[in-house]
Amino acid sequence: xxxxxxxxxxxxxxxxxxSDEEVGRLEGELSSILDHVDRLAEIDIEGVEPTSHVVxxxxxxxxxxxxxxxxxxxxxxxxxxxxxxxxxxxxxxAEG
Amino acid sequence: xxDTNLLTVTAAETARLIRDGEVSAAECLDVWLERTAADDLNxxxxxxxxxxxxxxxxxxxxxxVAGVPVAIKDIFxxxxxxxxxxxxxxxxYRPPYSATAVTKLAEAGMPMLGKTNMDEFAMGSSNENxxxxxxxxxxxRARVPxxxxxxxxxxxxxxxxxxxxxxxxxxxxxxxxxxxGIVGLKPTYGSISRYGMxxxxxxxxxxxxxxxxxTDAALLLAxxxxxxxxxxxxxxxDGGIEPPSAENLEGLTFGIPSDLIGDGVDPGVKAVxxxxxxxxxxxxxxxxxxxxxxxxxxxSAYYVLAPAExxxxxxxxxxxxxxxxxxxxxxxxxxxxxxxxxxxxxxxxRIMLGTxxxxxxxxxxxxxxxxxxxxxxVRDFDAAFSKVDFVITPxxxxxxFGLGEKTTDPLTMYLNDLFTVPMSLAGIPxxxxxxxxxAPEGGGPDMPVGFxxxxxxxxxxxxxxxxxxxxxxxxxxxxxxxxx
Numbered sequence: 015x016x017x018x019x020x021x022x023x024x025x026x027x028x029x030x031x032x033s034d035e036e037v038g039r040l041e042g043e044l045s046s047i048l049d050h051v052d053r054l055a056e057i058d059i060e061g062v063e064p065t066s067h068v069v070x071x072x073x074x075x076x077x078x079x080x081x082x083x084x085x086x087x088x089x090x091x092x093x094x095x096x097x098x099x100x101x102x103x104x105x106x107x108a109e110g
Numbered sequence: 111x112x113d114t115n116l117l118t119v120t121a122a123e124t125a126r127l128i129r130d131g132e133v134s135a136a137e138c139l140d141v142w143l144e145r146t147a148a149d150d151l152n153x154x155x156x157x158x159x160x161x162x163x164x165x166x167x168x169x170x171x172x173x174x175v176a177g178v179p180v181a182i183k184d185i186f187x188x189x190x191x192x193x194x195x196x197x198x199x200x201x202x203y204r205p206p207y208s209a210t211a212v213t214k215l216a217e218a219g220m221p222m223l224g225k226t227n228m229d230e231f232a233m234g235s236s237n238e239n240x241x242x243x244x245x246x247x248x249x250x251r252a253r254v255p256x257x258x259x260x261x262x263x264x265x266x267x268x269x270x271x272x273x274x275x276x277x278x279x280x281x282x283x284x285x286x287x288x289x290x291g292i293v294g295l296k297p298t299y300g301s302i303s304r305y306g307m308x309x310x311x312x313x314x315x316x317x318x319x320x321x322x323x324x325t326d327a328a329l330l331l332a333x334x335x336x337x338x339x340x341x342x343x344x345x346x347x348d349g350g351i352e353p354p355s356a357e358n359l360e361g362l363t364f365g366i367p368s369d370l371i372g373d374g375v376d377p378g379v380k381a382v383x384x385x386x387x388x389x390x391x392x393x394x395x396x397x398x399x400x401x402x403x404x405x406x407x408x409x410s411a412y413y414v415l416a417p418a419e420x421x422x423x424x425x426x427x428x429x430x431x432x433x434x435x436x437x438x439x440x441x442x443x444x445x446x447x448x449x450x451x452x453x454x455x456x457x458x459x460r461i462m463l464g465t466x467x468x469x470x471x472x473x474x475x476x477x478x479x480x481x482x483x484x485x486x487x488v489r490d491f492d493a494a495f496s497k498v499d500f501v502i503t504p505x506x507x508x509x510x511f512g513l514g515e516k517t518t519d520p521l522t523m524y525l526n527d528l529f530t531v532p533m534s535l536a537g538i539p540x541x542x543x544x545x546x547x548x549a550p551e552g553g554g555p556d557m558p559v560g561f562x563x564x565x566x567x568x569x570x571x572x573x574x575x576x577x578x579x580x581x582x583x584x585x586x587x588x589x590x591x592x593x594x
Binding site (some may be wrong): 016020021024025027028029030032036040043044046047050053054055057059061062063064065066067068069071074076084088089090091092093094095097100101103104105106107 | 157173204206207248268296299300313339342343345347349358404407409410411414419425428429430431432434435438439440441442443444445446447450451453455458459461462463464465468469475478479480481482483484485486488520521524535536537567
């Protein structure tokens with residue numbers, strides 16, 4: 015079961031502003047999904063290694079040679095608030 | 111110009127007509143642009159005009175696909191062309207570069223017809239999670255085309271593109287291909303570069319073709335596969351891909367995981383599946399029962415792993431570098447409001463689920479455990495493939511369902527992926543080919559049924575050979591999906 019407080023905590027970690035209605039709905043939905051997922055607890059995983067990548071790969075190294083990347087103007091072109099060659103953001107401190 | 115109706119022939123046939131000089135690439139493009147302009151399936155989120163369609167395309171390319179246009183799922187970034195992944199948070203975004211897959215097709219001489227509709231950030235099985243409204247199933251517009259590559263499947267089935275590019279994380283190529291009566295191939299993880307493919311779940315995401323038939327799937331895969339220095343997980347397929355030519359299934363063994371299929375399949379779908387199994391035997395193939403003891407837990411493992419990876423991948427949408435920004439209060443509020451406004455309900459649900467699964471105190475119980483169950487599913491397939499050449503299942507437990515029919519309960523929607531998710535977790539190639547028609551439960555006109563065949567990693571050539579032999583024997587009539 016997921017409680018309202020947990021939903022609010024996870025929303026904060028996720029940087030998501032949710033409406034009251036969304037919080038209420040997610041309480042129920044996340045609980046029912048996690049109930050299903052909890053069936054994983056039935057499986058004996060003792061001694062089993064986790065899989066994070068399915069295809070065997072070897073690390074590939076190359077010389078670290080500088081080369082051109084995106085031009086600054088191009089990189090800034092899609093930004094909501096480019097300013098003076100940088101990405102401008104609001105102050106981290108709440109005003110007032 | 112030849113008398114052949116370009117709208118009704120396969121991409122391979124179109125390529126041949128262009129090569130033989132029966133039609134020029136320019137004439138071919140005009141025919142298709144006129145066609146896409148009339149899209150009333152909401153299959154395209156953006157449509158190219160002539161100039162945009164050929165931008166960056168090598169007009170002198172003379173290879174096997176030169177001049178055949180292609181539709182691109184809106185999850186691939188395309189330089190200067192709107193790319194949203196069907197999300198409001200990327201509204202208006204024009205990327206500064208193109209995905210490797212897109213570049214390769216342009217270099218092979220393939221014009222781009224447009225960007226196809228999808229579930230937002232590829233999260234969904236019905237296309238109903240698109241911020242721009244769902245694409246419609248061309249066989250019955252009251253039904254979903256499947257997802258997440260629903261737009262790609264709808265335009266190919268509807269005759270609004272010769273073929274299309276899609277992506278598959280847990281079934282997102284195979285399931286919509288099945289629901290729309292076309293071929294969809296998810297290649298082995300890593301065989302095609304993911305560079306410029308907007309990330310959903312990086313350990314599962316894979317690009318692949320949605321096509322009218324198996325020969326076209328082989329042809330498109332041959333263009334796409336390959337190692338890319340921009341994606342360190344890309345491997346290509348050793349030996350490349352040749353056009354398949356098999357006429358029978360002699361000497362091949364097919365395994366049915368009966369426990370996984372169980373009773374959860376609609377009777378009409380089951381009947382088509384059983385009929386297809388008989389055809390395999392008629393073609394000389396052997397069919398046996400196999401056991402994939404942990405595959406039934408695939409959905410549970412997947413809905414921990416994929417949301418967890420998504421929650422980290424989607425942290426980049428923060429209103430700073432691209433996309434929309436809502437609110438100019440303090441920085442944290444800007445993040446929260448932008449993301450709260452910009453993401454749709456399913457994306458928020460998965461970010462929440464993934465963040466929860468990765469949060470302090472829950473990591474081992476969810477993410478760690480799911481990764482171990484994934485290992486057991488990989489081993490299940492390894493054991494199966496020591497006895498059989500292929501694993502076969504229905505692609506989806508039902509035919510295309512009605513718009514709105516499964517949107518109230520997310521879990522019901524997730525269970526659509528029951529037969530496609532295990533192969534994704536194992537990273538192995540799997541194809542869906544149309545196998546027949548069945549009546550939907552609850553009534554309505556007959557709809558296409560997909561048949562899934564899975565092979566060991568990098569077994570694409572053998573998979574395509576077997577699929578071709580079976581496809582020829584089935585002789586599926588796809589004309590019913592074509593938009594008049």
